[in-house]
Amino acid sequence: xxxxxxxxxxxxxxxxxxxxxxxxxxxxxxxxxxxxxxxxxxxxxxxxxxxxxxxxxxxxxxxxxxxxxxxxxxxxxxxxxxxxxxxxxxxxxxxxxxxxxxxxxxxxxxxxxxxxxxxxxxxxxxxxxxxxxxxxxxxxxxxxxxxxxxxxxxxxxxxxxxxxxxxxxxxxxxxxxxxxxxxxxxxxxxxxxxxxxxxxxxxxxxxxxxxxxxxxxxxxxxxxxxxxxxxxxxxxxxxxxxxxxxxxxxxxxxxxxxxxxxxxxxxxxxxxxxxxxxxxxxxxxxxxxxxxxxxxxxxxxxxxxxxxx
Amino acid sequence: xxxxxxxxxxxxxxxxxxxxxxxxxxxxxxxxxxxxxxxxxxxxxxxxxxxxxxxxxxxxxxxxxxxxxxxxxxxxxxxxxxxxxxxxxxxxxxxxxxxxxxxxxxxxxxxxxxxxxxxxxxxxxxxxxxxxxxxxxxxxxxxxxxxxxxxxxxxxxxxxxxxxxxxxxxxxxxxxxxxxxxxxxxxxxxxxxxxxxxxxxxxxxxxxxxxxxxxxxxxxxxxxxxxxxxxxxxxxxxxxxxxxxxxxxxxxxxxxxxxxxxxxxxxxxxxxx
Numbered sequence: 001x002x003x004x005x006x007x008x009x010x011x012x013x014x015x016x017x018x019x020x021x022x023x024x025x026x027x028x029x030x031x032x033x034x035x036x037x038x039x040x041x042x043x044x045x046x047x048x049x050x051x052x053x054x055x056x057x058x059x060x061x062x063x064x065x066x067x068x069x070x071x072x073x074x075x076x077x078x079x080x081x082x083x084x085x086x087x088x089x090x091x092x093x094x095x096x097x098x099x100x101x102x103x104x105x106x107x108x109x110x111x112x113x114x115x116x117x118x119x120x121x122x123x124x125x126x127x128x129x130x131x132x133x134x135x136x137x138x139x140x141x142x143x144x145x146x147x148x149x150x151x152x153x154x155x156x157x158x159x160x161x162x163x164x165x166x167x168x169x170x171x172x173x174x175x176x177x178x179x180x181x182x183x184x185x186x187x188x189x190x191x192x193x194x195x196x197x198x199x200x201x202x203x204x205x206x207x208x209x210x211x212x213x214x215x216x217x218x219x220x221x222x223x224x225x226x227x228x229x230x231x232x233x234x235x236x237x238x239x240x241x242x243x244x245x246x247x248x249x250x251x252x253x254x255x256x257x258x259x260x261x262x263x264x265x266x267x268x269x270x271x272x273x274x275x276x277x278x279x280x281x282x283x284x285x286x287x288x289x290x291x292x293x294x295x296x297x298x299x300x301x302x303x304x305x306x307x308x309x
Numbered sequence: 310x311x312x313x314x315x316x317x318x319x320x321x322x323x324x325x326x327x328x329x330x331x332x333x334x335x336x337x338x339x340x341x342x343x344x345x346x347x348x349x350x351x352x353x354x355x356x357x358x359x360x361x362x363x364x365x366x367x368x369x370x371x372x373x374x375x376x377x378x379x380x381x382x383x384x385x386x387x388x389x390x391x392x393x394x395x396x397x398x399x400x401x402x403x404x405x406x407x408x409x410x411x412x413x414x415x416x417x418x419x420x421x422x423x424x425x426x427x428x429x430x431x432x433x434x435x436x437x438x439x440x441x442x443x444x445x446x447x448x449x450x451x452x453x454x455x456x457x458x459x460x461x462x463x464x465x466x467x468x469x470x471x472x473x474x475x476x477x478x479x480x481x482x483x484x485x486x487x488x489x490x491x492x493x494x495x496x497x498x499x500x501x502x503x504x505x506x507x508x509x510x511x512x513x514x515x516x517x518x519x520x521x522x523x524x525x526x527x528x529x530x531x532x533x534x535x536x537x538x539x540x541x542x543x544x545x546x547x548x549x550x551x552x553x554x555x556x557x558x559x560x561x562x563x564x565x566x567x568x569x570x571x572x573x574x575x576x577x578x579x580x581x582x
Contacts, residue, residue, distance in 0.1 A: 023405060027405055030401075031396075033397070034393040038457055042424075045428075048430045128560045129514065129557050133532065133557060136549060137332055137553050141335060147347065149332075149335050152352050244425055245516050287426045293421075298418065
């Protein structure tokens with residue numbers, strides 16, 4: 001009775017507002033669980049990692065607060081800077097191979113029409129595989145024996161088989177090649193999608209104007225593809241910067257640390273040596289670099305029509 | 310121009326296909342050779358007398374249990390992430406949610422953060438929560454990794470389904486939940502399949518989370534079991550390549566079956582490679 005009596009005196013605007021509040025409550029109830037889940041798994045550990053990075057933690061034993069000691073020790077360690085340098089070499093080396101390769105294959109795939117989808121599927125198969133299984137597979141291919149696949153290629157070319165993975169100079173380029181083999185085709189999907197958005201009329205007009213293939217690529221394809229290219233570059237940068245499983249499986253950071261990137265250093269310090277305070281300091285440094293990369297990525301995505309938000 | 314490029318294009322494509330599939334076919338060939346033939350010079354590209362021995366050896370070592378674990382973890386993770394993801398995707402698509410813009414940015418950001426960057430604190434957190442080395446650890450983590458993508462693709466598809474369809478179903482006497490179940494979800498099938506496939510690939514293919522969260526041999530995933538097998542029998546390339554093939558078949562079959570949805574999902578939103 002009282003409720004209905006109250007409703008009589010309430011003006012329509014207010015009852016609309018309470019209805020709006022109700023639908024907002026329903027919306028929150030629907031989104032809340034997923035939000036909490038994502039915060040708990042993806043965000044909370046970062047804060048907890050920061051807390052741990054300020055403490056001395058060994059083998060799950062917390063030995064107390066040490067302030068920024070883990071960071072100062074990390075940043076004054078030349079090995080850490082070398083690892084950061086190797087992360088840059090690995091990430092940008094892989095990018096420099098993967099992006100042109102993805103662009104070329106995307107253009108080929110578009111020109112092939114129906115067969116293009118078949119080719120895209122074929123080159124995507126390595127991407128569907130587990131990175132650690134990829135590492136096992138390539139370890140066998142690279143076995144330095146005349147009976148191995150690479151070994152027999154070497155002998156066919158007149159060289160003795162050599163072990164690329166234990167060569168301090170060649171180990172890194174080998175890892176880069178395998179990392180690119182594993183996932184460049186993923187970038188092809190997005191670039192092929194981007195190419196599909198470019199109106200064909202532009203190319204027709206260009207050929208009427210007498211533009212060469214290279215010129216129409218430079219003046220039409222490249223500028224119009226720029227948004228997709230930027231997405232691809234930022235996604236691959238994040239992916240290569242955090243690549244660790246291929247390194248664990250193939251070289252374990254060696255020989256003589258020549259493939260110890262920051263990601264591998266984190267794995268080694270945190271999970272092998274169990275120096276978890278310092279490991280968390282590395283994790284925080286990596287997390288911050290990732291956040292920077294992601295911020296750039298979201299900005300690029302946000303600028304796209306029909307993109308992120 | 311077309312004609313001039315055609316041979317180059319064909320050669321390029323063949324080369325691409327050989328480079329992509331060659332290593333996998335070489336592993337398949339190795340896994341079927343008797344041990345004495347594996348290092349034959351010159352290499353036999355196709356085994357002259359294929360034998361299944363290396364696959365039996367994996368079973369003798371109990372690797373098939375790890376295969377089942379991997380499948381179970383992946384399916385549990387897919388179920389978890391789809392349930393939470395569909396509900397949240399629907400909420401974001403149909404209801405006003407306070408802080409909605411921020412939530413969307415958070416999901417995109419979480420989609421891009423690689424799980425590995427926060428794995429170390431996660432491990433210590435799970436030790437303290439008693440989840441370390443439990444059956445629930447990996448499904449929870451994998452679902453958390455996949456969930457942002459699941460929300461993202463389902464939301465995009467729900468946005469594309471006209472509200473009038475649900476309203477019509479409600480006028481026909483269905484409740485809202487029934488309308489969603491009977492009208493909206495079937496319409497969003499491509500998004501559900503994209504999220505499920507991505508979730509399966511992510512979970513099945515993981516190694517580093519599994520090796521740092523699980524300690525007991527009976528709870529190991531296939532990838533962890535294979536690395537342990539390699540530790541004990543490092544030179545047994547026949548059995549190792551059998552393991553590579555066995556670990557590769559489920560994700561590749563999933564990928565081939567649902568590639569249309571997966572590729573579509575990636576072109577809509579974007580996700581880590």
